[in-house]
Amino acid sequence: MTDVTIDGVTKTFQDSNGEIVAVDDVTIDIEDGEFLVLVGPSGCGKSTTLRMVAGLETVTEGSIELDGRAIEHRQPKDRNVAMVFQSYALYPHMTVRENMRFGLEESTDLPDDEMNSRVEETATMMGIGDLLERKPSDLSGGQQQRVALGRAIVRDPEVFLMDEPLSNLDAKLRSQMRTELQRIQQDLGVTTIYVTHDQTEAMTMSDRIAVLNEGRLMQVGTPLECYHRPANRFVADFIGDPSMNFLDVEQRDGGVLATADEGFRYPLSSDVADDLGDATDLVLGIRPEDVEVGDASATGDHTMSATIDVVEPMGDDNVVYLNLVDADVSLIATVDGMRRLESGDAVTVGIPEDAIHVFDRRTGDAVH
């Protein structure tokens, strides 16, 4: 039973151009048994954060604790964490059995027959019980990936660390392994930190996600919190597919959000206007799934005339690209895949006030 505290951790690297701050004062408390996903674009510092927990990188500042015990000065093998890499990192000259035993031999002094039975039990659980005498080169990518996971599980570590472990698998296998990995993690109840740049993986697998950008922590929360109440524009943009629509607006007297050319005017209720205070330079955000596409005769305070530019059928949904008639504004909406909409159609766009997000344009922080 282990919780992990990443406390004010910073990592700087030196390269020929000077100092790179890869991780910048990141604090995350990961609870015992939790599945935490570190997510963010390439280069945001996810792997470096994970590697510091594993002991594969030193910590420049801050501390990392397992159950309140500082571990940042311990050797990787003395941390009781097991890491699974994107590349699987199996030893090519060893059989599956030897690969799985290797980690056990390093970290425990169990009797021989107990090691064997633990390897066999884990291999059966991972569905690779009949592959134990094969070499990695005789296995498919999916099977190699199971061996890599099995090798981590057999050690019975306090914490699993996983760095994009599914990204070399094809889409179908990836989604199957996603479910399986989640089930195994829940059954074993082992605290897990999982790195991915794939927001679907983050949203579907995690108890909570930690969103990083340029080394800084943008938000930690459940997938639904990050989706419904993004702390800032970065998270709002990163989570959700297609991405949220953003519109530069100013707050005018009388609680109206308007584009600079006044073509788009959006009256606010007093509740929302109160949240905005006297801020002027703002960004209005609306998710494509919250944009309502209605027929051309619809009216209302938050309804505007629009023309359909492009319709992309995606099966269940249509992704619709729209241009507002009275303003130089383009929006993306997702609508039911059964609806007959065509390029050039005159429609209306409704932006329900209970679905809007408002961000400070300078800081990016959510103000509503």
Ligand code: ATP
């Ligand atoms: P990706 O998804 O592409 O793997 P990431 O979010 O995992 O990205 P990191 O690998 O943690 O990002 O890298 C964060 C930053 O630190 C990047 O700017 C990277 O170039 C830099 N970096 C990482 N390792 C080193 C190193 N050993 N020396 C110098 N810079 C490094």
